[in-house]
Amino acid sequence: MDFYLAAVLQGLCFSGLALGIYLSMKIFNIPDITTDGSYTLGGTVTGIMLAAHIPQGFILPAVLLSGGVAGGITGFIHTKLRINALLAGILVMTALYSVNLTLMGRSNLPLLAFANLxxxxxxxxxxGPDSLIVLLVITAALVFLLGYVLRTDFGIAMRATGNSESMVRALGVNTDRMKITGLAMANALTATSGYLVVQLQGFADINMGIGIVITGLGSVVIGETIIRRFRVVQPVSVLAILLAGAVLFQLALAVTLTLGIDPTLLKLVTALFVLLIVSLPRIFQSRTA
Structure with missing residues (x-):
C-alpha cells in the first residue's frame, strides 16, 4: 500500500509539469523541450536554498522566477529571433544543463539532513498521509490559480493565440508577447514540480530532468482522453482532470513495476506506455472510419 501511496505522491508532485505541458503543447501548440532543463532548474534552486537554510517562503518564489526566466528566454528566441520553437527549447535546455551544474557545484546534492516542506x-x-495532504493543498491552489487566469481576458487571449494566431493579431493582440508569457508560465509551473520532487525524494540530481517531458506528455494525454470522453469544458475542471492524469500515469507505472519489470527499464516502459495511449485512440478511429 505504501508503494502505491508513493506513486500518488509522485503523481501530485508532477502536477505542475502536467499543467506546464498543457499550456505549451495544447494551448500554444509549441513542443517546448525547455521542460527537461526547467524541471531540473527548479530542483536545483530548491536544493541550494534548502542547504543554505533559507525559509520556504523565499524558495518557491525563487523557483517560479527561475523557471519563468528559462521559459521566457525560449519564447524570446522563438518569437524575436525567429528560431523554430523546438530548436529554441533544445538550445535553452542544453544551456540549462551547465547552469544547473554550476549552481549545484556537483552532480548530486543530498538534502535529507535539511528541513523541507x-x-x-x-x-x-x-x-505519508501528511505529505499527501500538503500536496493536495498545493495542487488545488495551482489548479484554481491557473483556472482563474485562463478565465480572464488575458487567459482568453492566450487560448485564442494558440487557436488562431492570425485572427488574434488582427485584433491588435501582441502574439509574440503572449507566447513569451505563456512559455514563461509553463516553465514556472514545471519548475514547481522540480521543487516538490526534490523535497519529497531528499536530493537534487543533475540528470533528474532527462526525459521528464515524456512523463508530462503521458499525464496530459491520459487527462485529455478523460476530458474528451466526458466533454469537459470548464477550465478548472479540465486542469483538475489533468492532475488526475498525472496520478493515473504514475499508478500505471507502479503497477508495471509490481509485475516484475526491471526498474532499469522504467524509461523504456514509460516511452512505450505513452506511445500506446497516444496511438490507441487513432487506431480505433481509423477502424471505425
Whole structure:
C-alpha cells in the first residue's frame, strides 16, 4: 500500500509539469523541450536554498522566477529571433544543463539532513498521509490559480493565440508577447514540480530532468482522453482532470513495476506506455472510419 501511496505522491508532485505541458503543447501548440532543463532548474534552486537554510517562503518564489526566466528566454528566441520553437527549447535546455551544474557545484546534492516542506507538518502523525495532504493543498491552489487566469481576458487571449494566431493579431493582440508569457508560465509551473520532487525524494540530481517531458506528455494525454470522453469544458475542471492524469500515469507505472519489470527499464516502459495511449485512440478511429 505504501508503494502505491508513493506513486500518488509522485503523481501530485508532477502536477505542475502536467499543467506546464498543457499550456505549451495544447494551448500554444509549441513542443517546448525547455521542460527537461526547467524541471531540473527548479530542483536545483530548491536544493541550494534548502542547504543554505533559507525559509520556504523565499524558495518557491525563487523557483517560479527561475523557471519563468528559462521559459521566457525560449519564447524570446522563438518569437524575436525567429528560431523554430523546438530548436529554441533544445538550445535553452542544453544551456540549462551547465547552469544547473554550476549552481549545484556537483552532480548530486543530498538534502535529507535539511528541513523541507514535508517535514514541517504533523497533521496525522504519519509522514505519508501528511505529505499527501500538503500536496493536495498545493495542487488545488495551482489548479484554481491557473483556472482563474485562463478565465480572464488575458487567459482568453492566450487560448485564442494558440487557436488562431492570425485572427488574434488582427485584433491588435501582441502574439509574440503572449507566447513569451505563456512559455514563461509553463516553465514556472514545471519548475514547481522540480521543487516538490526534490523535497519529497531528499536530493537534487543533475540528470533528474532527462526525459521528464515524456512523463508530462503521458499525464496530459491520459487527462485529455478523460476530458474528451466526458466533454469537459470548464477550465478548472479540465486542469483538475489533468492532475488526475498525472496520478493515473504514475499508478500505471507502479503497477508495471509490481509485475516484475526491471526498474532499469522504467524509461523504456514509460516511452512505450505513452506511445500506446497516444496511438490507441487513432487506431480505433481509423477502424471505425
Amino acid at each position: 514535508f517535514g514541517n507538518w504533523a497533521l496525522t502523525g504519519s509522514q
